[in-house]
Amino acid sequence: MRIAILGGTGNIGKGLALRWGSKHEIIIGSRMRSKAERAAEEYREVLSAVASSRGQVRGAANREAAMAAEIVVIAVPYSAMRELADAIRPVLEDQIVISLVVPMERSNSYLRYRAPPDGSAAMELKRLLPDTVRVVAAFHNLPGEKLRRIDMQLDCDVVVCGDGDAMRVVGALIEEIDDLRVLDGGGLEDSAMVESLTPFLINIAKRNNLSELGIKFV
Amino acid sequence: MRIAILGGTGNIGKGLALRWGSKHEIIIGSRMRSKAERAAEEYREVLSAVASSRGQVRGAANREAAMAAEIVVIAVPYSAMRELADAIRPVLEDQIVISLVVPMERSNSYLRYRAPPDGSAAMELKRLLPDTVRVVAAFHNLPGEKLRRIDMQLDCDVVVCGDGDAMRVVGALIEEIDDLRVLDGGGLEDSAMVESLTPFLINIAKRNNLSELGIKFV
Structure with missing residues (x-):
């Protein structure tokens, strides 16, 4: 499939690009095309070192990446989400959009979830994008640092929220x-x-001096 | 230690009684003393089958159980919490109270957390009980069915919220x-x-046809 990863230069974006990169066509999106292209070049090199193929990873500006893809992964901070939604809205038709966005704020030394008026970032994204787009929420709870190290086993659960067909498509990609x-x-x-x-x-x-955590239901 | 388990006739209460029963003095509490005594008798029999000792498990009415204990575990449904707090308030001094209480309501076929005005059931309990009592929140996310089967390995994490010394005492009991x-x-x-x-x-x-779940951070 053609998968755009917007905000694809962070740990989670990089991890998804690398782990899907040898099977799918990945388009890394960033506000700056040059930044996306540099990241794509780096990911191709990682892939060529671990896989037989360099993978099909390229960089593009966010809107161009979204337009070219069937699956659009939104991996930007919440503070950048609305601007990104505005940028890609005109080029979205029937894509599946996967939201990884988490609205949170710092409170003393810890983080706190701050639910937007729509209930969640994914619900807000759904409102901001065309009705024909199917929004699915996933990948919020993966340790990005482990995800981007392609040799590391994850052994985590990914809870996915959404509806019908889009859920099945995203579920298959995760598996x-x-x-x-x-x-x-x-x-x-x-x-x-x-x-x-x-x-x-x-x-x-942070409280327990552990490295980045994922979650598993046992 | 002397540990009162109020609401000790449910799965989680039973599980804690059995798993602590050969090391500590357990007082099962219920509104009806006779019900608590029957449960205690049953737990002693289970313990005698798996351990060399029958353990020190007895039953009592909630207030009597709370009065006799150093640690008071509150394992009742949220709907019964206020009445229980009223009943035990007069006999509490410097006990550590462990809240397992979860305020939740049914919404269609699923459950939904319903935060009380105090922020959480544990915070509400703290307000309802004397200032000298130290409230700790723990054990909310353990699978009760597995906990009460004393031969089953759990391999779960228990997240504990509270302060200072009380946290350390409860942490040691959990470990x-x-x-x-x-x-x-x-x-x-x-x-x-x-x-x-x-x-x-x-x-x-429920959504994934899995048996009762605990949580693990990986």
């Missing part, structure tokens, strides 16, 4: 990544819980 | 149970997140 289990987290209106786990995981890691 | 890891979840004011994980875990299990 292509070794040791990730997909769990149905309900409809998009249930996504606040999954988003709110992100600051919780970060805080738990 | 006596095989394969449970204690994690610092912050102060009692952070307990809503841990409480809200309970309906989330129940919903995830």
